Every structure is written in C-alpha cells, then in structure tokens.
Amino acid sequence: MNQLLKYDDITKLFNTIQEEKPLVHHITTYVTATDSANTVLAFGGSPVMADDPNEVEEMVSYANSLVLNIGTLSERRLEAMIKAGRKANELNIPVCLDPVGVGATSFRKEAVKRIIEEVKLTVLKGNMSEIKSIYGLDAKTRGVDSTNHTIDGGVLIARKLALRLECVVAITGSVDVISDGKSVFCIHNGHVLLESVTGTGCMTSSLIGVCLGTGYKPLQCVLTGILTMSISGEHAYKQLKPDEGLGSYRVRLMDAISNITAQYLAGGRVDEIK
Amino acid sequence: MNQLLKYDDITKLFNTIQEEKPLVHHITTYVTATDSANTVLAFGGSPVMADDPNEVEEMVSYANSLVLNIGTLSERRLEAMIKAGRKANELNIPVCLDPVGVGATSFRKEAVKRIIEEVKLTVLKGNMSEIKSIYGLDAKTRGVDSTNHTIDGGVLIARKLALRLECVVAITGSVDVISDGKSVFCIHNGHVLLESVTGTGCMTSSLIGVCLGTGYKPLQCVLTGILTMSISGEHAYKQLKPDEGLGSYRVRLMDAISNITAQYLAGGRVDEIK
Amino acid sequence: MNQLLKYDDITKLFNTIQEEKPLVHHITTYVTATDSANTVLAFGGSPVMADDPNEVEEMVSYANSLVLNIGTLSERRLEAMIKAGRKANELNIPVCLDPVGVGATSFRKEAVKRIIEEVKLTVLKGNMSEIKSIYGLDAKTRGVDSTNHTIDGGVLIARKLALRLECVVAITGSVDVISDGKSVFCIHNGHVLLESVTGTGCMTSSLIGVCLGTGYKPLQCVLTGILTMSISGEHAYKQLKPDEGLGSYRVRLMDAISNITAQYLAGGRVDEIK
Numbered sequence: 006m007n008q009l010l011k012y013d014d015i016t017k018l019f020n021t022i023q024e025e026k027p028l029v030h031h032i033t034t035y036v037t038a039t040d041s042a043n044t045v046l047a048f049g050g051s052p053v054m055a056d057d058p059n060e061v062e063e064m065v066s067y068a069n070s071l072v073l074n075i076g077t078l079s080e081r082r083l084e085a086m087i088k089a090g091r092k093a094n095e096l097n098i099p100v101c102l103d104p105v106g107v108g109a110t111s112f113r114k115e116a117v118k119r120i121i122e123e124v125k126l127t128v129l130k131g132n133m134s135e136i137k138s139i140y141g142l143d144a145k146t147r148g149v150d151s152t153n154h155t156i157d158g159g160v161l162i163a164r165k166l167a168l169r170l171e172c173v174v175a176i177t178g179s180v181d182v183i184s185d186g187k188s189v190f191c192i193h194n195g196h197v198l199l200e201s202v203t204g205t206g207c208m209t210s211s212l213i214g215v216c217l218g219t220g221y222k223p224l225q226c227v228l229t230g231i232l233t234m235s236i237s238g239e240h241a242y243k244q245l246k247p248d249e250g251l252g253s254y255r256v257r258l259m260d261a262i263s264n265i266t267a268q269y270l271a272g273g274r275v276d277e278i279k
Numbered sequence: 280m281n282q283l284l285k286y287d288d289i290t291k292l293f294n295t296i297q298e299e300k301p302l303v304h305h306i307t308t309y310v311t312a313t314d315s316a317n318t319v320l321a322f323g324g325s326p327v328m329a330d331d332p333n334e335v336e337e338m339v340s341y342a343n344s345l346v347l348n349i350g351t352l353s354e355r356r357l358e359a360m361i362k363a364g365r366k367a368n369e370l371n372i373p374v375c376l377d378p379v380g381v382g383a384t385s386f387r388k389e390a391v392k393r394i395i396e397e398v399k400l401t402v403l404k405g406n407m408s409e410i411k412s413i414y415g416l417d418a419k420t421r422g423v424d425s426t427n428h429t430i431d432g433g434v435l436i437a438r439k440l441a442l443r444l445e446c447v448v449a450i451t452g453s454v455d456v457i458s459d460g461k462s463v464f465c466i467h468n469g470h471v472l473l474e475s476v477t478g479t480g481c482m483t484s485s486l487i488g489v490c491l492g493t494g495y496k497p498l499q500c501v502l503t504g505i506l507t508m509s510i511s512g513e514h515a516y517k518q519l520k521p522d523e524g525l526g527s528y529r530v531r532l533m534d535a536i537s538n539i540t541a542q543y544l545a546g547g548r549v550d551e552i553k
Numbered sequence: 554m555n556q557l558l559k560y561d562d563i564t565k566l567f568n569t570i571q572e573e574k575p576l577v578h579h580i581t582t583y584v585t586a587t588d589s590a591n592t593v594l595a596f597g598g599s600p601v602m603a604d605d606p607n608e609v610e611e612m613v614s615y616a617n618s619l620v621l622n623i624g625t626l627s628e629r630r631l632e633a634m635i636k637a638g639r640k641a642n643e644l645n646i647p648v649c650l651d652p653v654g655v656g657a658t659s660f661r662k663e664a665v666k667r668i669i670e671e672v673k674l675t676v677l678k679g680n681m682s683e684i685k686s687i688y689g690l691d692a693k694t695r696g697v698d699s700t701n702h703t704i705d706g707g708v709l710i711a712r713k714l715a716l717r718l719e720c721v722v723a724i725t726g727s728v729d730v731i732s733d734g735k736s737v738f739c740i741h742n743g744h745v746l747l748e749s750v751t752g753t754g755c756m757t758s759s760l761i762g763v764c765l766g767t768g769y770k771p772l773q774c775v776l777t778g779i780l781t782m783s784i785s786g787e788h789a790y791k792q793l794k795p796d797e798g799l800g801s802y803r804v805r806l807m808d809a810i811s812n813i814t815a816q817y818l819a820g821g822r823v824d825e826i827k
Binding site for chain 1: 583586587590591594595600601602603604605607608611612615629792803804805806807808809810811812
C-alpha cells in the first residue's frame with residue numbers, strides 16, 4: 006500500500022465527495038453518456054452533460070471538474086472541448102482527457118493533438134494503444150510502435166508522457182500504470198468482465214472526474230478513481246449468480262460503485278514502482 | 280384524494296393508454312433518450328425519437344403528443360423543437376416542455392424564451408430552479424431570486440406561471456406542486472433515490488407525454504404522470520435487497536413503472552391547496 | 554431444421570466469433586447505441602461507434618462489418634453512412650442496413666433511397682412496414698399498400714426485394730421471414746416482450762453484424778443473428794420472477810445473449826418455405 010492510498014486519506018476524500026457533491030461537466034460520447042452520468046451519481050457527485058459550443062464555457066464555470074472524451078467525436082463537439090478546456094484552465098478547474106480510439110483515425114489524432122496544444126490537462130487516461138498513440142504524436146519521439154505492451158513499457162511511457170504534458174498519465178489494462186512524472190504506481194485489481202461492458206473506461210474517467218472535483222491531488226484522484234472501478238468490477242463478479250450474464254454484471258457493477266467504501270479501497274493491491 | 284385522481288378515472292386513463300398506445304414524439308437529450316423510450320413502452324405507449332429539422336414536422340403529425348427536453352441542447356435540436364412544436368400546435372397535439380438546466384446558461388435561457396414565445400405549451404415541468412428561472416424570464420417580474428424554495432413559494436409561482444403561459448405548470452421536488460392556474464395540487468410521494476438516477480425527471484416528462492397522448496385533461500395527465508414516477512420510486516426501493524445499490528434500483532424502477540396499476544395510484548398522497 | 558442451421562455449422566460460426574472477435578462499425582442512433590455496443594460485446598464481437606464524415610472511411614477500413622441504422626437520422630450522419638458504406642463496398646466489408654421508421658418521413662425515404670443507390674447492401678433488415686416502404690420506393694412497383702401483413706405477403710416481398718437488391722432481406726415480426734432471393738426461411742421463435750424494450754431491433758442488427766464479420770454466408774449470418782435474439786427473448790422471459798417487470802426483462806435479455814450457445818440455437822423453430 007502506497008502512502009497516497011492510506012485508509013484515512015481515502016476516507017477524507019470520500020467524505021469530501023459526500024459533502025461537496027462535485028459537479029462534473031462532461032463533453033462525451035452518446036454511447037456511454039447515460040452510464041457516465043449514473044456513475045457520477047452513484048459515486049456521490051453531480052453530473053452535467055453539455056456539448057454545445059454556445060454554452061460550454063458558461064457551463065464549465067459552475068463545474069468542479071471537466072471530463073473530455075473523444076468517442077463519437079464531431080467537429081462541433083471538438084470545438085466545445087477546446088472552448089470548455091481553455092475556460093477550465095483559466096478558472097483552475099481540473100481537466101481529464103479520455104482519448105478513446107485516438108490511434109484509429111487521423112481525425113482523432115488531430116483532435117487530441119489540438120486539445121493537448123490548447124488545453125492544459127490535469128489527467129490523461131487511456132489504454133496502452135491510446136497512450137502510445139499520443140506518445141508518438143510528438144515527432145521527435147521514435148520507435149514508439151516497437152515498444153511492446155508490457156508493464157515495463159507502460160511505466161516508461163507513463164512517466165515520460167507525464168513529464169512532457171506535466172499531468173498525471175494513467176494507462177489502464179489488466180495492470181494499470183499511473184504516473185505524475187516522478188512516482189509510478191501499479192494497480193493489480195480489476196476483473197476481465199469489465200472489458201465486456203461498454204463504457205467502463207469512460208465511467209472510470211467519470212470517477213476520476215468526481216475525485217478531481219474535490220480539489221485533492223491529481224495523483225490520489227486518479228488512483229482512487231481507477232481503484233474504485235477495479236474493485237467494483239471484482240465485487241460485481243462476486244455477486245453474479247450462476248444463471249446470470251453480462252446484463253446482470255453491468256447492473257451489479259453500478260451497485261458496487263454506489264456501495265464502495267474507503268475500507269474496500271484500502272484493501273486494493275497497489276504497488277509503487279521504484 | 281382530489282377529484283381528478285379517483286380510482287375510476289385513473290382506471291379509465293390507464294385503459295385508454297393500453298388500447299390506444301399513444302405515440303409520443305420526443306426531441307430530447309442523448310443522455311436519457313434510451314430510458315425515456317423504455318419508460319414510454321413500460322407505461323403502455325409507443326415512443327418515437329426524431330430530432331432533425333428535416334423531418335420533425337412530418338413525424339410529429341403522426342404523434343399523439345410531443346415532449347421537448349433541452350438537455351444537451353444544440354442549435355439544430357432547438358430548430359427542430361420550434362418546428363415540431365409549431366406543427367403540434369397547428370394540429371392540436373399537446374406539447375410538454377422539460378427545461379433541463381435552463382438557469383445554467385444564456386443559451387438555454389434564450390432557447391426556452393424562444394420556445395415559449397413560438398410554441399403554445401400544454402405542460403411545463405421542471406424543478407424549482409428551472410421553473411423559477413423561467414418565471415424570471417419575464418422582465419416585469421421582480422424579486423424572483425428572493426423567493427425561497429418552499430412549498431408556499433412553489434404554489435405561488437406554479438399558479439402565476441400557469442396563468443401567464445396558459446398551461447399546466449409542474450414543479451417537481453420532494454413535494455411536487457402542480458397547477459393549471461386555478462387549482463393547485465401537491466404530491467407527497469416519491470423516494471430520495473430517484474435523485475441518484477439520471478433521467479428520472481426526463482422519464483417523468485415521458486410519462487406525462489403518454490398520458491397527454493390520450494386526450495385526457497392536462498391537469499389529470501400531469502398528476503398521473505408524476506404520481507406514477509413517485510410511486511414507482513417507492514416500490515423500487517421496497518424491492519431493493521440489502522446488497523444491492525443504484526444499478527438495481529434503476530432496474531426495479533423500470534419494473535415498477537411497467538407494473539403500475541390504478542390501485543397503486545389511488546393510494547397516492549395528493550392534496551389540493553385551497 | 555434447415556441445412557443452414559445445423560448444430561455443427563452454428564458451433565463453427567460461434568467458435569469463429571470467439572476467436573476473431575469481429576469488429577463491428579456502427580453508424581446508428583443515440584437511442585440504442587449503448588445497447589447495441591453491449592450486445593456486440595455480449596455476443597463475442599467488438600463494437601466501434603463512429604459517425605463523423607471526417608473519419609468513417611478510415612474507421613470502417615479496420616472493421617469486419619458495418620451496421621447502418623437510420624434512427625435519429627441527421628444529414629451529417631447520412632453523409633457518414635454513404636461514405637462508410639462505399640468504402641466498405643470497396644474493401645468487401647459486409648454492410649447491414651436497418652431502415653428504422655423509413656416509412657414515416659420523406660427525409661428517411663430519401664435517405665434510404667440514396668443509401669440503396671450508392672451502397673451495395675449485404676443485408677437489409679426491418680419490420681414489415683419498413684420493408685414494404687422500401688419495396689415501394691421503386692416506382693415501377695404498384696399496389697404495395699394493398700399487400701396485407703401476412704406471412705405469405707412477407708415471403709413474396711422478401712424474395713422479390715432480395716432479388717432486386719441482390720442481398721439478404723429479413724422481415725422481423727412475430728414470425729421472421731428471411732430470403733436471399735432463392736431460399737426463404739421463417740423463424741417462429743421470439744417473445745412478445747421484445748417489442749416492449751426499445752432497441753431490440755437495433756440489437757438484432759448488431760448480432761447480424763457480428764456474424765457477418767466472420768465472413769460466413771450472409772443468409773446463415775442473418776438466421777443466426779435473428780435466432781439469437783429470438784431465443785434470448787424466450788430465455789429472458791423464463792428467467793423473469795413474478796414481481797419483476799420490463800427493467801429486469803431487459804437485463805435478463807442481455808444475460809441470455811451473453812449465455813447463448815449453439816445448442817440453444819439448434820433447438821430453434823426454423824422452416825424453409827418451398
């Protein structure tokens with residue numbers, strides 16, 4: 006157990022969430038927007054979804070954090086992300102970017118490039134392919150594609166990218182790797198069924214968003230958010246009955262998020278990489 | 280029990296829904312569209328979601344009611360709302376407006392102002408902040424912000440706004456206040472967990488939409504729609520098992536809506552304010 | 554049992570899905586996108602939702618099949634469908650069209666007309682009204698509206714339209730009729746509650762999309778996809794407890810899809826019409 010995730014600290018963070026009900030502004034995909042909103046509510050926060058360039062600056066100014074997600078990206082939604090992100094920066098509101106599928110198309114690559122250039126991120130959270138794709142956006146970086154999908158590779162990339170972007174970088178996978186450029190942590194919790202439910206990655210960003218909305222340190226927020234999803238994924242599996250399947254798993258996952266406690270999280274398997 | 284919600288009358292309305300399966304056209308947010316569609320089906324209606332200005336006039340002409348919801352508003356969707364609303368007026372199809380988050384941004388305020396100017400509403404349903412924001416859109420009204428969030432304040436605003444807009448106004452909250460400008464009713468049912476599931480407000484508008492689609496009096500439709508959600512919220516809670524959470528609550532809420540009966544509603548705590 | 558749905562063949566198809574996890578690109582409505590994505594995952598495939606004209610050609614080039622669905626159609630989404638569809642044709646990626654509500658508006662009719670003219674479909678799947686509407690788009694066809702909603706009428710239309718469009722046509726209903734222009738099959742499975750959950754039609758297209766992504770014959774893919782939904786609908790009903798309703802039915806439906814086996818399908822009631 007690392008010092009950032011002591012039982013007392015998690016309890017404090019959880020209490021702050023309950024008291025302040027952080028408002029998390031999402032500009033996100035319609036595929037997972039409902040699940041993200043329900044995740045925020047289940048975790049004690051307050052969600053607002055608004056993606057029109059005409060109103061995002063005003064909306065984000067009421068928010069305690071901003072979550073950007075490029076699933077089902079459009080030009081209009083990208084414009085909204087840039088506007089909301091810049092306003093959030095101006096007002097010192099933390100910003101979490103989930104670069105869904107960024108490696109797949111030039112449109113997404115260019116979009117993320119623009120977001121990174123114009124918005125100061127607090128957290129960048131993606132899977133290995135996505136983070137590697139962003140790591141490679143910097144023309145001076147070579148040999149990215151040859152980096153294999155190992156934890157060691159993840160540690161290297163997370164740390165370097167965190168330094169370059171001056172934010173916390175999280176690479177989610179069977180082992181999650183999180184770095185602020187100095188420290189690196191690995192989370193060994195989770196369940197394979199989480200990959201068989203759409204939006205669990207987006208919901209993780211929403212959990213991070215709720216934590217960021219409390220004003221706690223980004224590194225602790227990311228660890229807490231990812232650990233909440235990972236341990237909820239384990240709990241949901243344990244609750245599953247023999248004749249049930251993925252529909253029930255998804256319901257029990259939301260149950261687990263709404264029933265998460267600091268004690269559950271304190272039992273998480275988190276290593277610091279030296 | 281008020282005279283509008285006699286057991287026999289509710290039974291008649293419920294039977295009409297079953298027989299006619301009212302088609303409810305929604306122009307609504309992607310965050311809750313799935314839940315709204317499933318709510319309409321669970322209640323015995325037939326949902327159609329269409330939000331393109333190219334087709335909404337044609338689509339609404341087949342519908343029995345129109346539900347407008349400004350969550351995740353865009354210029355395109357606003358244009359569609361105006362077009363559909365005007366066509367609905369022309370064809371005497373009832374219109375219910377859910378002004379989600381109207382107070383938050385100028386974009387939403389201007390949008391609602393335009394809708395109210397160009398479309399004759401049958402029902403306006405929102406929470407206290409939203410309704411107060413609309414009440415204050417009229418420049419001649421003063422001191423709105425000083426009105427406190429009491430039931431008395433709600434009764435005053437609901438009645439005055441209903442008179443001004445010549446429609447039924449519903450203010451939802453722990454106590455719901457509903458007025459057609461003359462009568463005022465309060466509903467004391469509901470459960471606090473309804474606030475922890477996204478879209479329960481939008482789903483309430485969908486329930487109202489189904490009722491309006493039968494051609495029954497708007498006041499009865501609004502009372503029936505809100506009471507259906509409130510009592511379903513109570514039933515869902517009663518069905519919840521100790522190890523369950525918000526995921527299961529949301530499922531049981533839809534179960535309760537699909538199992539609602541006139542008898543359940545006749546047991547609702549509804550007061551008329553004299 | 555027809556020869557296309559022998560136990561061994563279904564097993565082979567199911568094994569191929571498990572091994573290859575076909576990537577199914579959807580351009581679809583926000584009302585059912587979450588459910589479609591979860592259906593693909595539950596069935597063993599991999600979903601991707603992307604609808605921006607700027608990226609759909611690139612995105613579809615990675616996919617194993619393309620599913621187009623005109624629910625909540627917009628001009629932007631239509632443009633994306635045409636672009637993705639043409640690219641899919643170029644790369645021999647199978648395309649399934651779900652013409653949701655095509656008969657309702659001129660906008661949808663014109664859209665489907667354009668899609669059919671510009672994109673070579675592999676599968677066209679709709680309910681009787683939708684398929685009849687498309688059948689009637691050909692100006693040389695007369696008397697479509699007089700064709701009654703019988704199975705005999707369905708057999709005639711499915712066969713003729715399959716010949717005209719050179720694709721497999723499926724008409725879903727209490728009895729599903731499927732034809733490739735030569736053979737015609739009827740599926741007698743399913744459950745009436747499937748009509749009371751939004752998106753079960755869209756989810757069926759997603760199941761067909763997963764099958765098409767394996768490269769198996771379209772006729773077998775359509776039979777397998779529809780039968781999977783129909784039998785899952787029956788299983789979900791059997792699992793329903795007395796106090797449950799449509800919320801639970803929807804969850805159990807996803808459970809059933811994720812637990813489907815070749816043996817269940819081999820027990821399906823499928824007739825070949827001679």
